[in-house]
Amino acid sequence: xxxxxxxxxxxxxxxxxxxxxxxxxxxxxxxxxxxxxxxxxxxxxxxxxxxxxxxxxxxxxxxxxxxxxxxxxxxxxxxxxxxxxxxxxxxxxxxxxxxxxxxxxxxxxxxxxxxxxxxxxxxxxxxxxxxxxxxxxxxxxxxxxxxxxxxxxxxxxxxxxxxxxxxxxxxxxxxxxxxxxxxxxxxxxxxxxxxxxxxxxxxxxxxxxxxxxxxxxxxxxxxxxxxxxxxxxxxxxxxxxxxxxxxxxxxxxxxxxxxxxxxxxxxxxxxxxxxxxxxxxxxxxxxxxxxxxxxxxxxxxxxxxxxxxxxxxxxxxxxxxxxxxxxxxxxxxxxxxxxxxxxxxxxxxxxxxxxxxxxxxxxxxxxxxxxxxxxxxxxxxxxxxxxxxxxxxxxxxxxxxxxxxxxxxxxxxxxxxxxxxxxxxxxxxxxxxxxxxxxxxxxxxxxxxxxxxxxxxxxxxxxxxxxxxxxxxxxxxxxxxxxxxxxxxxxxxxxxxxxxxxxxxxxxxxxxxxxxxxxxxxxxxxxxxxxxxxxxxxxxxxxxxxxxxxxxxxxxxxxxxxxxxxxxxxxxxxxxxxxxxxxxxxxxxxxxxxxxxxxxxxxxxxxxxxxxxxxxxxxxxxxxxxxxxxxxxxxxxxxxxxxxxxxxxxxxxxxxxxxxxxxxxxxxxxxxxxxxxxxxxxxxxxxxxxxxxxxxxxxxxxxxxxxxxxxxxxxxxxxxxxxxxxxxxxxxxxxxxxxxxxxxxxxxxxxxxxxxxxxxxxxxxxxxxxxxxxxxxxxxxxxxxxxxxxxxxxxxxxxxxxxxxxxxxxxxxxxxxxxxxxxxxxxxxxxxxxxxxxxxxxxxxxxxxxxxxxxxxxxxxxxxxxxxxxxxxxx
DNA sequence: TTAGGGTTAG
Numbered sequence: 001x002x003x004x005x006x007x008x009x010x011x012x013x014x015x016x017x018x019x020x021x022x023x024x025x026x027x028x029x030x031x032x033x034x035x036x037x038x039x040x041x042x043x044x045x046x047x048x049x050x051x052x053x054x055x056x057x058x059x060x061x062x063x064x065x066x067x068x069x070x071x072x073x074x075x076x077x078x079x080x081x082x083x084x085x086x087x088x089x090x091x092x093x094x095x096x097x098x099x100x101x102x103x104x105x106x107x108x109x110x111x112x113x114x115x116x117x118x119x120x121x122x123x124x125x126x127x128x129x130x131x132x133x134x135x136x137x138x139x140x141x142x143x144x145x146x147x148x149x150x151x152x153x154x155x156x157x158x159x160x161x162x163x164x165x166x167x168x169x170x171x172x173x174x175x176x177x178x179x180x181x182x183x184x185x186x187x188x189x190x191x192x193x194x195x196x197x198x199x200x201x202x203x204x205x206x207x208x209x210x211x212x213x214x215x216x217x218x219x220x221x222x223x224x225x226x227x228x229x230x231x232x233x234x235x236x237x238x239x240x241x242x243x244x245x246x247x248x249x250x251x252x253x254x255x256x257x258x259x260x261x262x263x264x265x266x267x268x269x270x271x272x273x274x275x276x277x278x279x280x281x282x283x284x285x286x287x288x289x290x291x292x293x294x295x296x297x298x299x300x301x302x303x304x305x306x307x308x309x310x311x312x313x314x315x316x317x318x319x320x321x322x323x324x325x326x327x328x329x330x331x332x333x334x335x336x337x338x339x340x341x342x343x344x345x346x347x348x349x350x351x352x353x354x355x356x357x358x359x360x361x362x363x364x365x366x367x368x369x370x371x372x373x374x375x376x377x378x379x380x381x382x383x384x385x386x387x388x389x390x391x392x393x394x395x396x397x398x399x400x401x402x403x404x405x406x407x408x409x410x411x412x413x414x415x416x417x418x419x420x421x422x423x424x425x426x427x428x429x430x431x432x433x434x435x436x437x438x439x440x441x442x443x444x445x446x447x448x449x450x451x452x453x454x455x456x457x458x459x460x461x462x463x464x465x466x467x468x469x470x471x472x473x474x475x476x477x478x479x480x481x482x483x484x485x486x487x488x489x490x491x492x493x494x495x496x497x498x499x500x501x502x503x504x505x506x507x508x509x510x511x512x513x514x515x516x517x518x519x520x521x522x523x524x525x526x527x528x529x530x531x532x533x534x535x536x537x538x539x540x541x542x543x544x545x546x547x548x549x550x551x552x553x554x555x556x557x558x559x560x561x562x563x564x565x566x567x568x569x570x571x572x573x574x575x576x577x578x579x580x581x582x583x584x585x586x587x588x589x590x591x592x593x594x595x596x597x598x599x600x601x602x603x604x605x606x607x608x609x610x611x612x613x614x615x616x617x618x619x620x621x622x623x624x625x626x627x628x629x630x631x632x633x634x635x636x637x638x639x640x641x642x643x644x645x646x647x648x649x650x651x652x653x654x655x656x657x658x659x660x661x662x663x664x665x666x667x668x669x670x671x672x673x674x675x676x677x678x679x680x681x682x683x684x685x686x687x688x689x690x691x692x693x694x695x696x697x698x699x700x701x702x703x704x705x706x707x708x709x710x711x712x713x714x715x716x717x718x719x720x721x722x723x724x725x726x727x728x729x730x731x732x733x734x735x736x737x738x739x740x741x742x743x744x745x746x747x748x749x750x751x752x753x754x755x756x757x758x759x760x761x762x763x764x765x766x767x768x769x770x771x772x773x774x775x776x777x778x779x780x781x782x783x784x785x786x787x788x789x790x791x792x793x794x795x796x797x798x799x800x801x802x803x804x805x806x807x808x809x810x811x812x813x814x815x816x817x818x819x820x821x822x823x824x825x826x827x828x829x830x831x832x833x834x835x836x837x838x839x840x841x842x843x844x845x846x847x848x849x850x851x852x853x854x855x856x857x858x859x860x861x862x863x864x865x866x867x868x869x870x871x872x873x874x875x
Numbered sequence: 876t877t878a879g880g881g882t883t884a885g
Contacts, residue, residue, distance in 0.1 A: 242876070269876040301877035308878075340878045370879045405880040412881095440881045447882095468882045475883065507883040542884045573885040605885055 068095040076103040085116045093127035098135050105138035114146035131159050137166045144170045149177060156189060164190070164198040171204045180208040184217065199230060203239040210246035218243045222256075238266050245274025265299050273305040281312035300331040307340040311347035319344045320353075339367045346375025366392070370403040377410030385410045386419050399426075401435045408441040417449035433461075440468050447476025452485075467499050475508035478515075486512035487521060501528065503537040510543035514550035517829035517856050520750050522547045535563070542570045549578025552827050552854035552861055569600050577609035582861045583870045585617025592626075604636050611645035615652060616860055618872075623649045644674045651681020656690055672702040679708065683715045691715045706732060707832070744808035744830040748819045755815075758806040768814040775814075779844050809838045809855060817849050830857045843867050 068091050075084035084104050088096070101124060108117035121139060124131065131139065136159030143152035144166075152170050161167065167190045174183035187205050190197070202225065209218040222240060230236045237260045244253035257263070257271055268291040275284030288306050291298070303326055310319035323341055326332040338361050345354035358364065358372050369392040376385035389407045392399060399407075404427060411420035424442060432438050439462050446455035459465070459473045470493050477486035490509045493501060501509075506525055513522035526544060534540045541564045548557035561567070561575045572595040579588035592610050596602070602610075607630045614623035627646055630636045643666055650659035659678050663670045675698045682691035695712045702708065709732050716724040745754045753762065762768065809830045816826030834842075834857040846853050847867035855862040863870035 238876075264876095266876045271876090273876060299877090304877040336878050338878090343879060346879095365879095367879050372879095374879070400879095402880045409881070437881055442881095444881060466882095471882045473882095478883095502883095504883045511884075537883090539884045544884095546885065568884095570885045575885095577885065603885095609885075 069097045069100045072096075072100045073103055076100075076107045079107065079111075081107050081111050081113060081116055085119055088120065088123055093129070096123075096127075096129075098129060098132070101129065102135055102138045105135075105142045109138070109142040109145040112146050114143075114148055117142040117146055133160055133162045135159075137161050137163060140166050140170060144173050147173075149174055149179070149182070153182070153186065156186065160193060162195060164195060164201055167195060168198070168200045168204055171201070171208070175204060175208045175211070180211045183208040184212065184214070197230075199233045199236050202230065202236045206239040206243035210243045213247060215247045215249060218247065232261060234260070234262050234264060234267070238264075238270060241267060241270045241274070245270060245278065248278055250274065250278050250280065263294070263296070265296055265302065268294070268296050269299070269301045269305060272302065272309070276305055276309040276312060279312075281309040282315075284309040285313065285315065285318060300334055300337060303331065304336050304340045307344040311340075311344040314348050316345070316348035316350055316353075319348065335363060335365060335367075339365070339371060342368055343371040343374075346371050346378070349379060351375055351379055351381075364395075364397070366397050366400050366403060369397060369399070370406050373403060373410070374406040377406060377413065380414065382410050382414040382416055382419070386416070389423075398430075401432055401438050404432055405437050405441040408438075408445045412441075412445040412448040415449050417446075417451060420445040420449060421454075434463075436462070436464060436466055436469070440466070440472055443469060443472045443476065447472060447480065450480055452476055452480050452482060467502055467505070470499060471502070471504045471508050474505060474512075478508055478512040481515070483512035483515045483518075487516070487518065500532075503534045503540050506534060507537070507539040507543045510540075510547045514543075514547040516745075516752070517551050517827060518747060518752070519551040519553065519827050520747050522551055524750075536565070538564070538566070538568055538571065542568075542574055545571065545578070546574040549574065549581070550856070552582075552825075552856055552863070554578055554582050554584075554861075567595075567598070567600075569595075569603060569606060572598075572600055573606040573609050576606065576613060580609055580613025580616055582863065583617055583872065585613045585619045585622070588613035588617075589619070589622055589626075602630075602634060602636075604630075604639060604642070607634075607636060608639075608641045608645065611642055611649070615645050615649035616871075618649075618653055620649055620653055620655075640668065640671050640674060643668070643670070644677050647674050648677040648680070651678050652684060654681070654685050656681055656685060656687055660690070660694075670697075672698050672705065672708070675701065676708060676711075679711055679715075683711060683718070686715075686718065688715060688719050688721070703735065710832075742808050742830065742832045744812040744828055746812040746816050746826070746828050748815065753812065753815055755808040755811040757808050759808065759811055762811070762815065764815060764818060767818055768811055771814045771818060772810055775841065775845060775848065778848060779841065784840065784844070807835055807838050809834055809857075810841060813838075813842060813845060813853055813855070816853070817845065817851060820851065824851070826851055826853045828853065828855045830855065833857045833859050834862060839869065843869055 068087065072084050072087055072091075075081070075087065081104075084107060088104060101120065104120050105117065108114075108120060117139075120142075124135070124139075129135070136155055139159075140152045140155040140161060143149070143155065149170065152173075155161075156167070156170070167186065171183045171186050171190075174180070174186060183204065187201070187208075190201075202221070205221060206218060209215075209221070218240075225231045225236060225240065231240075237256060240256050241253045241260075244250070244256065253271065253274055257267060260267060268287070272284045272287050272291065275281065275287055285306065288302065288309070291302070303322060306322050307319055310316065310322070319341070326337055326341070331337050338357060342354050342357040342361075345351070345357060354372060354375050358368055361368055369388060373385045373388050376382070376388065385407060389399065389403065392403070404423065407423050408420060410416070411423065420442075423445075427433050427438060427442070433442075439458055442458045443455045446452070446458065455473060455476050459469060462469060470489070474486050474489050474493070477483070477489060486509055490501070490505070490512075493499065493505070506529055510522065510525060512518075513525065522544075525547075529535055529540055529544065535544070541560065545557045545561045545564070548554070548560065557575065557578050561571065564571050572591065576588045576591050576595075579585070579591065588610060592602070592606070595606075607626065610626050611623055614620070614626065623646065627638070627642065630642070631638060643663075647659050647663060650656075650662060656678070659681060663674055663678065666674075675694050679691060679694045679698055682688070682694060691712060695708065698705075698708045709728055713725050713728045716722075716728065741756050743754060743756045745752050747753075755762065759765075760769075809828055812828040812830075813826060816828060820826055834855060839862065842853050842855060842862065842864045844867065845851075846864035850866075853862075853864040855864065860871065
């Protein structure tokens with residue numbers, strides 16, 4: 001019976017008949033009669049549809065008219081595409097009714113058979129059928145369903161398709177394939193064609209607008225909706241709400257929601273989920289409570305979003321309550337319910353509950369495993385995470401890209417290089433390396449484990465990189481002290497012009513500028529930050545302040561620090577550290593007090609900065625006071641770094657024996673930096689005997705660190721114990737160690753000029769040496785005798801003086817004076833501590849040339865002006 | 876309308 005109804009209601013039969021009769025030059029009355037006859041025959045035939053010979057009962061004239069179409073349609077109804085196409089192949093044009101072609105195309109569309117669909121189109125075109133809106137629609141549908149979206153789109157170019165349905169279907173498919181612009185393009189063509197939209201059109205277009213982040217496009221469509229009256233349609237309003245939430249226009253979404261005449265569970269779910277995914281989890285959860293009061297029934301989607309909200313806001317109590325509620329409903333058996341629940345517990349740090357859900361689940365999927373692994377990783381249980389990763393494979397559940405990134409993240413956080421490498425091997429074996437997330441996670445893992453070579457290999461092998469790939473490698477170089485590599489890669493990023501550096505990029509690269517004292521490059525990046533309005537990002541602002549402070553531009557750092565609208569602990573800490581390294585201890589203390597008044601709770605790092613500032617300014621009483629505040633008021637246990645500051649403070653001011661006792665009384669074992677701080681003190685106060693005792697401890701703790709041997713050699717040299725110097729040098733030689741060569745650099749017009757001691761490779765060498773000789777002569781004229789004991793060479797005084805003259809920082813400063821315009825600050829950086837003679841010469845130079853010299857050595861800043869240094873002897 | 880993943884500063 002269904003077949004009968006479908007045949008009678010199909011107008012194609014009647015139309016085909018009419019054309020056939022017109023071709024036979026039949027009259028209008030003939031047509032009417034014939035149509036009636038045929039209709040009645042059709043009914044008969046349909047009733048006896050199983051009777052294959054029934055066609056014989058009609059005349060041969062009629063048979064040629066009806067047979068082919070009917071048989072084709074029968075094939076279509078029976079879903080027999082193969083026979084339909086075979087029959088069509090041997091049919092003549094006038095035997096075929098366009099409506100029959102529509103049926104075949106529909107079947108091709110339903111069977112997703114592009115090959116047959118194309119053959120039908122060839123038949124249509126080969127026989128010169130006029131393609132009207134109906135036939136065109138079916139052609140477009142066939143191509144759309146068969147996945148040839150370009151061919152489908154071409155049909156819309158050639159034929160006017162009147163029904164919105166077909167436009168909607170193609171728009172949806174284009175969007176599904178990720179071609180959102182194509183989808184919007186089609187929508188625009190739909191508008192210019194004058195085709196009327198229906199309510200389904202909006203949901204698709206809004207999805208594309210939100211994926212393209214085209215807020216403007218969506219807003220325009222919103223305007224149209226208001227004018228056209230579609231706004232009252234619940235599904236249209238829901239699409240609009242979802243669009244605003246996906247484009248982070250939470251307020252606009254809320255406004256549409258508030259104005260809705262009728263809200264269903266989807267409207268509420270959208271709002272809850274929208275708040276949660278826009279980082280407003282708590283608001284989402286209070287919305288959930290409102291939903292409960294409104295009497296709207298909660299469904300699985302609601303609960304899933306609520307769990308996600310609880311996870312984000314760490315509201316495990318509400319999550320637990322909803323868990324209890326869920327147990328009473330049928331959706332507690334759903335995978336999604338269990339997985340989000342498990343993830344909620346895992347993110348809230350309640351691993352026992354997460355494990356309980358995991359264990360009780362009847363059907364654990366890759367998602368369940370991944371959430372569990374990520375939970376272990378977050379809690380630092382790297383062993384458990386890696387174990388579960390192995391277990392899931394044994395259970396026959398294949399890890400996917402999500403699992404792999406969770407495990408890699410775990411290896412990265414816990415610096416598990418070997419495990420990370422094994423996961424990398426697994427990735428290669430299972431061909432998951434193509435995924436950009438996986439590659440980025442691999443880079444991050446290698447970078448965090450300090451293996452930049454491997455990180456770089458993954459990065460270079462990536463066929464497609466995104467901004468995160470670049471940021472991760474640049475940040476990795478920066479963090480692993482490959483500042484030059486970080487800057488070169490940053491330059492390459494700018495040259496390639498594929499991506500524009502974002503907030504994270506600049507926050508990654510600024511520490512590299514800071515460590516190189518690359519002032520000009522840093523300033524260039526500052527310009528970029530201002531042009532792109534990145535200064536409002538606190539990470540960026542903090543890095544910028546830190547960069548300027550470390551490049552010696554303390555005043556600029558302070559000006560920018562004052563510009564930071566909402567300062568956090570890091571902002572205060574970088575500024576305090578900046579004052580500290582420039583020897584402004586009192587300013588550092590004042591700032592620390594201010595930060596506490598502003599309600600900032602200091603942490604162990606801010607105390608390191610503060611104590612460092614005290615020690616570098618000789619503020620012993622204040623240093624002790626803050627050390628005690630840290631321990632007793634702030635309940636922060638001192639680490640080696642804090643102890644090192646105190647030792648440094650005591651040692652600089654000459655309290656060497658007190659420092660020694662302090663080290664012995666420490667509750668934690670002293671490391672080389674602590675003994676090293678005391679060794680420095682021994683040098684300042686010329687205590688060779690204690691130095692020898694301390695040096696042995698340092699050498700035992702860090703036998704490979706040449707810096708300490710050099711320090712001890714300097715102590716002997718200053719005491720003119722040349723035999724001891726030789727002995728120590730032999731000791732360095734025996735161990736196969738090489739002294740880290742002193743090196744200084746200065747940036748001139750964006751180019752970094754690097755000097756090592758005795759360097760004569762610079763093109764301006766002659767001028768540099770002449771200048772240094774002139775300065776030295778003037779110094780001697782004024783009664784200054786060169787500090788030859790810093791030369792570390794046991795030779796004639798003249799030779800020593802020449803060696804001193806060739807110290808790298810002197811060469812760099814001289815180039816600075818020769819190249820800089822009047823009044824410009826000369827900024828020099830040295831990898832080791834500045835030598836005493838160079839320090840004196842810098843003071844002299846600043847007076848003689850009336851220029852300001854900022855010298856950053858491995859320990860602190862020296863600001864030379866009018867013959868004085870800001871360090872006031874504490875270095 | 877609905878689950879799990881990656882990058883930043885002291």
